Amino acid sequence: MHPTVEPAGNGHHYFRGKFPDVDRARSWYESPEYQAILPLRTENSEGWAVAVQGTPPGYRATHFLDKMFGAQR
Secondary structure (H helix, E strand, C coil): CCCECCCCCCCCCCCCCCCCCHHHHHHHHHCHHHHHHHHHHHCCCCCCCECCCCCCCCCCHHHHHHHHHHHHC
16 A cells, blocks of 8 residues: 555546655655645645655556545545
């Protein structure tokens, strides 16, 4: 299971960031700078944040979301 840093929602947009590892992605997410602007997104959209480590070439986030949430998304 991939670490989820926010509750699941019904969002249809995704952000793809590249970090050396999951710990650094979490550090970015938990940073004071990101936390200061996080309400701009969470108060104006529905969604969740998931850290996925080691995606292969050609990886599509929609395939991952289908496996995790199926018709719920």
